[in-house]
Amino acid sequence: NAGVTQTPKFRVLKTGQSMTLLCAQDMNHEYMYWYRQDPGMGLRLIHYSVGEGTTAKGEVPDGYNVSRLKKQNFLLGLESAAPSQTSVYFCASKTGADTGELFFGEGSRLTVL
Amino acid sequence: GQNIDQPTEMTATEGAIVQINCTYQTSGFNGLFWYQQHAGEAPTFLSYNVLDGLEEKGRFSSFLSRSKGYSYLLLKELQMKDSASYLCAVRDSNYQLIWGAGTKLIIKP
Numbered sequence: 265n266a267g268v269t270q271t272p273k274f275r276v277l278k279t280g281q282s283m284t285l286l287c288a289q290d291m292n293h294e295y296m297y298w299y300r301q302d303p304g305m306g307l308r309l310i311h312y313s314v315g316e317g318t319t320a321k322g323e324v325p326d327g328y329n330v331s332r333l334k335k336q337n338f339l340l341g342l343e344s345a346a347p348s349q350t351s352v353y354f355c356a357s358k359t360g361a362d363t364g365e366l367f368f369g370e371g372s373r374l375t376v377l
Numbered sequence: 378g379q380n381i382d383q384p385t386e387m388t389a390t391e392g393a394i395v396q397i398n399c400t401y402q403t404s405g406f407n408g409l410f411w412y413q414q415h416a417g418e419a420p421t422f423l424s425y426n427v428l429d430g431l432e433e434k435g436r437f438s439s440f441l442s443r444s445k446g447y448s449y450l451l452l453k454e455l456q457m458k459d460s461a462s463y464l465c466a467v468r469d470s471n472y473q474l475i476w477g478a479g480t481k482l483i484i485k486p
Contacts, residue, residue: 306476354419361472364408368419
């Protein structure tokens with residue numbers, strides 16, 4: 265049972281480089297989310313999607329872009345990485361609007377030098 | 378603004394009981410969630426409260442008072458594996474989750 269899978273698990277970037285984090289879920293969930301988690305702070309929502317082909321901004325969207333071309337995949341892109349984007353990134357998914365439980369991926373630890 | 382407050386860290390003894398509090402001020406309320414997160418791992422769902430009162434699930438219970446903007450997670454018969462961070466989150470009027478910073482629970486033998 266794969267659930268929610270994130271790749272890569274670890275990445276080190278230099279300032280200005282670009283990269284894409286991939287999230288894949290095999291539970292046929294409609295809703296998908298990208299969060300970042302920083303020490304001493306709660307999870308912060310970057311972008312989310314309520315279905316294939318749709319995306320929306322969350323609390324901290326600047327510097328990130330997303331795409332949901334296929335229902336099972338949600339991509340998070342950093343066009344020009346900055347040290348402030350050093351964080352642990354979590355992807356999550358859920359069935360629909362009324363369901364509460366989020367299923368999280370294992371996280372992707374990104375360091376920007 | 379929206380705010381979720383919970384203690385940063387708590388320590389308890391194996392076999393004992395611990396209560397982790399969470400207070401919130403949000404734009405609307407559509408439920409409160411507790412998640413467990415072991416170090417270096419993903420959060421996992423523990424409980425959901427939308428009506429006032431106590432929800433019990435094995436060794437874990439969660440309480441909600443909407444009028445006081447308050448919840449607690451009660452862990453009984455503590456085990457070493459309960460050492461983790463416990464995250465409180467409130468779903469607001471837009472059905473978005475607002476997360477607390479988490480409470481790191483340390484269990485001592």
